[in-house]
C-alpha cells in the first residue's frame with residue numbers, strides 16, 4: 001500500500017519544527033527514522049496531513065557523555081550507541097538491549113528518541129529507559145519539560161509527548177559501581193519484535209549480598225513493568241537458587257498479560273517469570 005497524500009517540511013532549526021507543529025488546524029506528525037511511522041502510513045494506520053522531518057536539525061544530532069550522563073539527541077540513530085566503546089563500557093545493559101532491535105538496517109535509520117516517543121509495548125528501548133532510570137526532555141510551545149522514564153510511558157503506543165511537542169533528548173545517568181546487568185527476550189526469529197522481554201540491574205553490597213535490584217519486564221503490560229516484589233526479594237539475599245525461585249513466583253503473580261495473535265496470556269506469564277529470574281541471575285553473576 002501507499003500512504004495518503006501529505007505535505008512535507010524539513011526545517012533546520014528546532015524552533016521552526018515546533019512552529020510547524022503548533023497549528024491546531026493541521027494534523028502534523030514528526031518523522032525521525034520513519035521505521036515505525038512509514039509502515040503505519042503505508043497501512044493507513046496513520047494519515048497525517050503534514051510530516052515535519054527532524055533529520056536536518058543538526059542541533060539534535062548528538063550522542064555524548066556529559067558529566068557522566070549519556071545524552072542522546074532526537075537525531076541520533078539506534079546504531080550509534082553500538083559504535084562507541086565508552087557507551088558499551090558505561091551502559092552495557094543499554095547496548096545489549098539495543099542489539100535486539102530489528103536488524104542493522106532498522107537500527108541505522110531508527111532513532112532512540114523515536115522508539116521512546118512511539119512506545120511500542122514490546123520495544124526494547126522503553127524498558128531499558130525505565131531500568132536505567134532515564135529522563136526525557138520534551139520541547140514544546142511553552143518551553144521544556146523533563147519527565148522520568150517511570151512516568152513517560154503511558155499506555156500502548158502512547159507516551160507523554162503531547163501534541164505540538166518533540167522529544168528532544170533522552171538522558172541516561174551513570175550506572176552505580178558494583179552493578180551487573182542482564183537482558184533477555186523471546187522472539188520467534190532473531191530480529192523480530194519480542195513476545196516478552198526482561199532487563200535487570202543488580203548491585204552487590206560490601207557484605208557480598210544483593211544491595212539493590214531493578215527488574216523491568218516488557219510485553220506483559222501496557223507499559224514497561226517494574227517487578228517490585230521480586231526486586232525486594234532479591235535485596236539482602238545471596239542471589240542464589242532459592243531467591244531466584246522466589247523471583248519466578250513473584251513475577252508470575254505480579255503480571256497480568258493479555259493474549260494476542262502471537263502468544264497466550266499464560267505463555268507470556270511463564271516466559272516473564274523465567275526471563276526475570278534469568279536476567280537477575282545474569283546481573284548478579286556480572287557483579288563478581
Ligand SMILES: Cc1cc2nc3c(=O)[nH]c(=O)nc-3n(C[C@H](O)[C@H](O)[C@H](O)COP(=O)(O)OP(=O)(O)OC[C@H]3O[C@@H](n4cnc5c(N)ncnc54)[C@H](O)[C@@H]3O)c2cc1C
Pocket residue numbers: 029030031032033034035036037038039054074100101102103106109110111112113114115117118120122123124125161165166167168191192193194
Ligand atoms: C522490520 C522492522 C523491525 C523492527 N523491529 C523492532 C524491534 O525488534 N524492536 C523495536 O523496538 N523496534 C523495532 N522496529 C521499530 C524501530 O525501532 C523504529 O525505529 C522505532 O520504533 C521508531 O523510531 P523512528 O526514529 O524510526 O521513528 P518514526 O518511525 O519516524 O516515528 C515513530 C513515531 O514516533 C514519533 N516521533 C519520532 N521521533 C519523535 C520525537 N523526537 N519526538 C516526538 N515524536 C517523535 C513520530 O511522530 C511517530 O508517531 C522495527 C521496525 C521495522 C520496520
